[in-house]
Amino acid sequence: MANTTIYDVAGAAKVSLATVSRVMNNPEKVNPETRERVLKVIKELGYKPNAIARGLASRKSTTIGIILSDITRASVSQLLGGIIDVAKKYDYSMKLFSSSNIQLEDLMRNVVAEQVDGVLFLNEELNKEEIEVVVEKAKDADIPLVLTNVNFAGNMLPYAIVDYTEGTYELTKRMIDKGRKDIYLFSTVRHYFTNDLKEEGYIKAMKEANLEPRIFRTSGDVSINKVHFEEFFKNHSIDGAISVRDSIAVSFMNVAIKNNRRVPEDISVAGLQNTKYALLSRPTLTCLDTPVYDIGAVAMRLLTKLMRHEEIESLHIVLPHSIIERESL
Amino acid sequence: MANTTIYDVAGAAKVSLATVSRVMNNPEKVNPETRERVLKVIKELGYKPNAIARGLASRKSTTIGIILSDITRASVSQLLGGIIDVAKKYDYSMKLFSSSNIQLEDLMRNVVAEQVDGVLFLNEELNKEEIEVVVEKAKDADIPLVLTNVNFAGNMLPYAIVDYTEGTYELTKRMIDKGRKDIYLFSTVRHYFTNDLKEEGYIKAMKEANLEPRIFRTSGDVSINKVHFEEFFKNHSIDGAISVRDSIAVSFMNVAIKNNRRVPEDISVAGLQNTKYALLSRPTLTCLDTPVYDIGAVAMRLLTKLMRHEEIESLHIVLPHSIIERESL
DNA sequence: CTGAAAGCGCTTACAG
């Protein structure tokens, strides 16, 4: 079945296609009676303007591009949840661009060729230099870009994020206040922006308390970190553990308990994400809570403002964090 | 900075735009020397054809639509992982369509208006009738559609799935073989396709063994199901538990242990997903393993074949499952 | 093998 076009509508409503177009885009410029007639035909025919043609003619696609690496990470899907809900509200379509296994220049050429009106950048695995390539290409093509749950020092770009440094600082302080001294931070071998920020906050709190900061790097893969932790207990003394990822914290707890340490009596444990893992562990996990869904939603909202040239209070949005105390601390 | 168009390339290479177009789409029809010259200019200028214009002219967008409801569910993001990797390989772009809070007719009108070349349908929360609306609209617009991790009885549509019924049947049998009799299935209050299939398999195994099938429905929300399970222990005897979701199984285990039941000595527990939760629980969780990422990848591959009118061995792909024994059974 | 021209389905000045 051929799709109904603007010509079909124009014919049936006995107006020109320009008028049909106006009814859809600038209804106030059309005589109310004509407008109603056209609207009626549109409804009858189930007409919906072809987005591609519209995009070409208007040079606006009402589509945003989302650049991400690993979509299976829980934080990424949370971000996407927020983005989708807001995008829907403002009637933007979303195109996904994966940044893995591709040259950044090619990726951006792709993004530009797809004629998106704006870009949300979610990939926190790139370093500052790499991000700058992305940013420059977007600027060249005059496409607004919002960093989503990503940031970097001295950054002038729009972003939505949480103050991971401050949040981790507060959580570490709280653990110190409970009398813990041998506190380790469990981070990943691979560097991510958010984890780097968390490390900063941890180090700051430890140093302020004249305690030695100790970062132990492991993998997010349970079968790997389990082995690391077994090894860890053979030659480390520890009474506090903070982990950039909840799952790593839970894995550590399991190994600790197996090694006859009590949580929280012997070792306090805390996570820096507040995912579902924190609720399903025994004991339940104290966490820094960061509103990841909201970051996605707010970033998308900010992007809509940029695309529509609406007034913007601030290009830099920092969402509030909190600490949720559970059994492990 | 204005983007380079096909005219720029044609001008610089001193050929017509038709030739440039041919170099991109039918290089064999162009004289090798001319081709090289054009290719060189394309590279120099960093030219990438505008996807929108190309889509309009060729009536192919090289874009697929992905219809989903809740992207934050782990199984959905796993599916997407597989889809993205294959889509990239075959150079398809992906557009996301959320089916929540929208009339299906409107949703499909949208999908059609966006001129996608094919559709992957991931939403397993719709019932058969609703899916048929989607299917019909896709057929009207002549857009191939592949059901991804979804299916329904008597279905003639292309799909990629796992035999959840058989897998659950096998797992239930294994538990029965270990001597368990009071085996419950924990399912969700809300109905999903895959969960319905799992329920079937469980019921079949129980009936074959002359045991009473018992389905207990709860929520995926830990704070809710925890209360349900506390209540459950007051008036149920149970020596086996199988859960459609791993997280529910873990939550149940935690409550069971709190109520002084030993797992697996007193109660065998198993999950039907094999997510990371299964590795992080104490004891670790025996699971039915279903290759969700692969389902996404295979579904996308099937869709590419449909879109390119390639030969297809089978429109119905059932991926293999397995049972992973851990400590809880 | 190559170019001129029509057309994809819209939007948007420009006249009237």
Place this chain on the structure above:
DNA sequence: CTGAAAGCGCTTACAG
């Protein structure tokens, strides 16, 4: 308020 016409950046028969 409405229509005729140009144009968005491509593809694709059609000639030559």
